[in-house]
Every structure is written in structure tokens, then in C-alpha cells.
Amino acid sequence: MSHETVPQTHPGTPMTAAAPAIEVRHLSHRYGGRYLYRDLNFAVPEGKVVALLGKNGVGKTTLIRLLMGYLRPAGGCCRVLGGDSHDLSPATRARIGLLFEGHLAYDFMSIAGIERFYRPFYPRWRRELYYELVDRLELPHNHRIGRMSCGQRSQVVLGLIFAQDPDLMILDDYSMGLDAGYRRLFLDYLKGFLDQGGKTVFLTSHVVQDMETLVDEVIVLQRGGDLVQMPLAELRARFRCYAFALERGESPRPDGVIENVDLHGREPLLYTFADPEVLAGHLARHWPQVRLGAERTMTLEDAFIGLTGKY
Numbered sequence: 265m266s267h268e269t270v271p272q273t274h275p276g277t278p279m280t281a282a283a284p285a286i287e288v289r290h291l292s293h294r295y296g297g298r299y300l301y302r303d304l305n306f307a308v309p310e311g312k313v314v315a316l317l318g319k320n321g322v323g324k325t326t327l328i329r330l331l332m333g334y335l336r337p338a339g340g341c342c343r344v345l346g347g348d349s350h351d352l353s354p355a356t357r358a359r360i361g362l363l364f365e366g367h368l369a370y371d372f373m374s375i376a377g378i379e380r381f382y383r384p385f386y387p388r389w390r391r392e393l394y395y396e397l398v399d400r401l402e403l404p405h406n407h408r409i410g411r412m413s414c415g416q417r418s419q420v421v422l423g424l425i426f427a428q429d430p431d432l433m434i435l436d437d438y439s440m441g442l443d444a445g446y447r448r449l450f451l452d453y454l455k456g457f458l459d460q461g462g463k464t465v466f467l468t469s470h471v472v473q474d475m476e477t478l479v480d481e482v483i484v485l486q487r488g489g490d491l492v493q494m495p496l497a498e499l500r501a502r503f504r505c506y507a508f509a510l511e512r513g514e515s516p517r518p519d520g521v522i523e524n525v526d527l528h529g530r531e532p533l534l535y536t537f538a539d540p541e542v543l544a545g546h547l548a549r550h551w552p553q554v555r556l557g558a559e560r561t562m563t564l565e566d567a568f569i570g571l572t573g574k575y
């Protein structure tokens with residue numbers, strides 16, 4: 265899809281009054297000579313659950329590294345809970361619950377040892393929540409992290425994050441290694457965490473269906489660094505998919521009104537944010553060979569594929 269046609273922040277995105285928990289301004293980053301993004305801009309409002317979605321390799325984990333100040337950007341800046349990412353105070357870091365790819369560095373510690381190690385750093389530490397979660401592993405408390413499976417380690421990390429009772433959770437691929445049952449349990453705990461009020465969650469996940477009932481807003485990051493950000497309800501209401509047939513001539517291409525075209529499935533599909541009348545007028549003027557068929561209902565996963573393309 266043509267990146268020029270996708271605005272940085274989609275028109276129609278309402279401005280939110282709450283102070284942002286995360287603010288990214290004019291951010292660019294590159295590895296060697298290859299830019300992942302140039303001039304990336306978005307904000308995560310306080311008190312919202314925002315999902316960062318994107319295909320493999322678009323730079324989601326890199327963005328989280330930049331937010332936490334682990335990497336220096338080539339340009340621009342990030343602020344988290346009011347602090348510059350490069351200068352986050354220990355007090356601000358203690359308010360951030362971070363689940364990061366790679367999980368635990370302290371794998372020589374035991375289940376009990378790591379809880380004792382983390383506890384002093386967090387003033388609101390909720391020890392009982394940690395043990396509620398890790399005791400479901402049915403492992404002795406002296407069991408070493410290093411001898412756990414990937415999913416078991418994830419459970420320990422999630423227990424540590426909930427015990428921390430942070431104001432902001434940043435969760436990179438929270439479902440990695442979790443079985444379906446524990447993934448649901450985690451989502452239940454997350455909902456309980458959000459019910460306390462005032463909490464912000466910024467998360468990435470490839471399990472797009474989990475986002476349907478969880479998130480307030482989505483940010484879809486495209487290859488090349490363009491993004492679409494909007495409330496989930498608005499995405500549902502405005503993003504449409506139509507089957508189409510071609511009378512003759514070339515297939516339509518993304519052009520600003522047409523967001524994307526998928527020619528790889530059983531029938532060609534066209535995606536748009538435009539109202540039906542606007543689309544009909546646009547097609548009649550620019551793509552008269554297109555015969556529009558029925559509108560297709562979409563899950564969030566369908567919409568994600570519609571925005572990013574299948575491959």
C-alpha cells in the first residue's frame with residue numbers, strides 16, 4: 265500500500281483532554297542506514313488502553329525500547345508519565361510496569377527470591393497478587409526461573425508487574441508463550457487492574473482478537489513508519505470493506521480514498537474510511553471499471569489485515 269496515502273494521525277481522531285501518559289513527537293529511528301520511522305507522532309492518553317498493532321518487524325519493540333530510554337532516537341523525543349524517556353527518574357520508573365521481550369534477566373533467582381528482590385523498589389507492592397498468580401504454576405517457591413518454560417517465565421513476570429501496581433503498564437507481546445487459559449486469566453487480571461481507575465495500558469500483541477474487548481484505541485503502525493490512530497469504536501464505524509468485480513482494465517490502487525485493495529483472496533476486496541456516497545462518487549470518477557459488491561462485516565483482525573495487507 266502506498267504510504268503517502270496514510271496520514272500520521274488519521275483525520276477525525278478526537279483530541280483528548282487528559283494529559284498523555286505517553287507522548288511521541290517527531291520521532292525517528294534507524295538501525296544502520298535503514299530508517300524504521302521518520303517523524304512519528306502519537307500520544308497515549310492517561311486512563312486509556314491503547315494497542316500498538318503492526319506486522320512483524322515494523323518496529324514495535326524498538327519503540328518500547330525508545331520509550332524506556334534504552335535506545336537513543338535519531339531524532340525527536342518521547343515522554344512517559346511526564347518525564348523525558350532519557351531521563352526517567354527511579355520514582356517514575358517505579359510507576360511503570362514493563363513487560364519486555366526477553367522477560368527476566370535474573371534467571372538465577374527463585375520464585376520467592378525474585379519477589380524479595382523486586383519488592384523494595386515499589387512502594388505499592390502487592391505481594392498477595394504475585395503469589396496468587398505464580399502459585400497457579402504449582403511449583404515450589406525455591407524453583408529457579410532459569411529452569412522454567414517460556415510460558416512459566418511469562419507468568420512470573422506478569423505476577424511481578426501486577427504486584428507492582430503501576431500507573432502505566434507497557435506490555436510488549438504479553439501473550440508470548442502463554443497457553444490459552446492463562447492468556448484469558450491474564451486478561452481478567454488486567455480488567456481488574458483497570459477497574460481501579462486512572463490506569464493506562466500501552467500494549468502490543470499479535471493476538472488481535474484479544475483487543476476487541478480490551479482496548480479503547482488502536483495505533484496501527486505500518487512499514488515505513490506511517491500510522492493510523494483512532495478509537496476502536498471509530499475504526500469499527502468508519503473502516504469498511506467491500507467485495508468488488510472488475511469490468512475491464514487495471515485494478516484500483518490505494519489513493520487516499522481507497523485505503524487498501526486485497527487481490528489475494530477468493531474475491532477482490534477494497535477497504536476505505538470514506539462514506540459510501542463519497543466512495544461511489546470517487547469510483548465513478550477515477551475507477552469506473554470497478555463494480556462494487558456487498559459490504560463485508562469485519563472483525564478487528566480483518567480490519568488489521570485490511571489496513572496493513574496480508575503479506
Ligand SMILES: Nc1ncnc2c1ncn2[C@@H]1O[C@H](COP(=O)(O)OP(=O)(O)OP(=O)(O)O)[C@@H](O)[C@H]1O
Nearest residue numbers: 295296300318319320321322323324325326327437
Ligand atoms: N539492534 C538491532 N540492529 C539492527 N536491526 C535491528 C535491531 N533490532 C531490531 N532490528 C530490526 O528492526 C526492525 C524492527 O524490529 P522490532 O523488534 O522493533 O520489530 P517488532 O515490530 O517488534 O517485530 P515483531 O512483531 O516481530 O516482534 C526489524 O527489521 C529488526 O530486524
